[in-house]
Amino acid sequence: MSESVELQNLTNENDFPDDGEYDEEYADEYYEDEYYEESKVGKVFKWILKISLVLVAFGAVFTIGAEAIAAYEYPKIIFNPQSFLKTAESRQVIRKPLSEQAYIDWMNSDGEKVTIKNSEGYDLNGVFLKKYDITNTYIIMFHPHTAGVSDMAKHARFFHDMDCNVLVVESRGHGESQYGINTLGYRERYDVVDWANYISEKDKDSSIFLFGLGSGGSTVLMASSLDMPSNVKGIMADSAYSNLESLFKANTKDLYNLPSFPTVKFASLFVEKDMGFTLEEVDVVEEVRNSKLPILIIQSGDDEIVPEEQSEELYEACTVEGSDRLYISSASHCAALNTKPKKYGDNISYFLLDNLDN
Secondary structure (H helix, E strand, O other): OOHHHHHHHHOOHHHOOOOOOOOHHHHHHHHHHHHHHHHHHHHHHHHHHHHHHHHHHHHHHHHHHHHHHHHHHHHHHHOOHHHHHHHHHHOOOOOOOOOOHHHHHHHHHHOEEEEEEOOOOOEEEEEEEOOOOOOOEEEEEEOOOOOOHHHHHHHHHHHHOOOOEEEEEEOOOOOOOOOOOOOOOOOHHHHHHHHHHHHHHHOOOOEEEEEEEOHHHHHHHHHHHOOOOOOEEEEEEEOOOOEHHHHHHHHHHHHHOOOHHHHHHHHHHHHHHHHOOOOOOOEHHHHHHOOOOOEEEEEEOOOOOOOHHHHHHHHHHOOOOOOEEEEEOOOOOOOHHHHOHHHHHHHHHHHHHHHOOO
């Protein structure tokens, strides 16, 4: 078969005029029509793509905007205990008290209300439970964020039964204590020194230990690097966090149904603007490294608020002789005393006795 026949068979008779001769003008029109059809499809596809990108961008802006608004409100609620409690109440969140009613009744019956002015001039309140006749050992106690003195009643009775005088402090922004904002220890650490000075001036021969539960534990740990009266002997921190930014990241999604990024970053910017510090700056570990006092870190193995590694970071940062760690494997947040009372009591007794004469 000749080459010309092969070429003829490869062509479509409808592609060219009937005379079989190649018509360049006709071919150009044919390919222009094909290109026009393809270009119409391409234009439609491009428009669909553009609209999709606009919708995605709008959705992203809307999401980021919503998260920015949430992040702006988030620290305002968190750092204002009264707003936090009102928000929890409006969402029908029921917080289980940390102390049974019998302990609260005992505190209300035997406790004496005390008030001091802190170094910034604000009135701070507390409840004093005395055992003057048999001891000059004092435990100053700091409650968790959004809790109160009544939540510390069981722990207060625990120390009182160990023959200690007990002062339960009401933190800034809680109850009747002044200044509505509470910074979860960043500024409240200076109040710890004021309370220690109050006891030291009241009883020159006193031996003082600081105890904190939850964020109260982080508060006393942040105070550990500050200048204290010489009769402050040691610090006990139960369920304390190690860094506020890390704590926010660990809890933002689970507790508040917000993504940790960018919510925490936005929140930190707003905190810096309104309060003068970032979440990252609230670094408890750094203060513990510079502590001048022995520390007992109490860690709950099933803590749903403070990740286990944060307690480990705190203990690893302890450098002062006499420091120790108590681990209660099955306890939830702030519930170590309830879970293993004997183990809890034995370890705290050892810590007090080991450091009483320091």
